Amino acid sequence: MPAIHAAEAGASLRVISKRELASLRYELDEVLQVVQGAYRAVAEGRSANPAKLTVKPPDGRCVAYAMLGRDGDRGTVAVKTSYKHGPEGDKADQRYYTTLSLYDEHTGLPIALMDCSLVGSLRTPAASALIAQACARPGASTALVVGCGVQGTMALPFLVRRLPGLQRLIVHGHHVAGIDAVLSAMHQHHPGRQVEVSHDLRRAAQEADIVVGAAGPASPEAVDASWLRPGALCILVGYGIDRQALHRADWRVATSAEQMQVTGTDLAVDGVLPAINAELPQILVGTQPGRRDDHHRVFAYNSGMVVTDIALGRLMAERALAQGLGREVALW
Template structure:
């Protein structure tokens, strides 16, 4: 079995290939069982373990184990750690162990961009990123692969983190700045993308401009939420997987509040297969909610394996 570390995994991932690969994967056929979710309690520490399998007609089987510990930020550690094992789907023979953190970050950012390719206005150029973690750092490049992003703003609950990331992006050539006040930053954005582990809503519906696109890719449990229920009122809502309706605190709150109906939510599969057009005019608001799909992991891992 080949072992690919973070650098080797990252070397075979780019949004120019990954975003179209995800679109093709969601339009195709694959088996994606419901993920296993377990709560870990170790003394006063709390975490979540996800086990996510998937296999496809291309002949690959993948299983990701991902550990999420929000308290790690106080220790100076990432909140997410993952491993990914790719197998031959015909024989079960292990092919490779890949860096699960890189797989998760890249496929999540790519899914965010794929959603924007259907849902953000064609002229969207101002991107607001909430969060400064591994996934957040990739979002300008991901969205620039599908829209003409020329201005990036970052907000974080720790202002020094936002300032540091904005400086890093400027060094990479982005027109980037940090926002201290979240409300005006949201009001001025064409695309608002949230990549946090928040448990209380950060974005309010009254802040979102007509024609804006809200991208929620951080929360993935009923206890987590990045947007309040008013964000869904009058907006078209889309999800990466139908599991989101039972897993995402944002959606559960909105359905309980009556600002979202489950039967009005559209899946990635419908978008990628052309069964739904996505955005229909320049003035409507759109929301994309992702909780992560093992199909996304398998797609990214397959690109890495075939590239390596």
């Protein structure tokens, strides 16, 4: 029998926009479950997450990433691309685009081409919450988020979902609109929980059991390693925590040690990154510990793995398709 090409089978591509995806409803728990399941599938060998590719011109005016992966649990193969122009400049002048192309390996047909910003804004803070649950010292009661941009907005809601015993929630940022977004997100997902707005980063860091660095590259402040209390957990998502916190840590965790070698080069000292002690997928299945001692200072590098984008992207794409969102394009 001759091979049937996609065009002969009537295949088309559903393109789903950022605006359409923003209208979807989701629960924090289902996001956490999907992301956790994706990490576990990697650890158990059911999914594949190759290292990302990076291209960047010598003058640093832009940076692009490409990530291929396979979610074995959902039979989904996908490619994520990410492009940022002006990464070191003023935020108002930056241009950022990210997409996810999903394919069903059972039918051999494309599922969707979709904007990936919603998925990214959810899977990263969800991963931070999973890290905190696994790596924070017992009895952790105070969490500080440094930064109030896209990644900082949802950090506290996800943290509280996995660590309901947190008593003090603190945000430190420099943009009024961003602070308002953090407070609004907490009110939406955890009505009645209060968030303190810090104006003294050093004091807030000294009192925190969990510090999430989710600031942008232009952030004027960073948590110094000497400010961290014994037993503190640092989770670096973007910026806002000095690299010495990694080098002086008693225990080091990464979502992917291999990926950290690609995206974490700015943390190196004299070109060297210290060895990672444990990776999140293995921690979640119990083959590696999240920490060794309650008094150890733990540093975790959360770089996001494409398998989590794929798993969450498939969920969002199916929800959008069920609602008739998107536009069919006869690409083939």
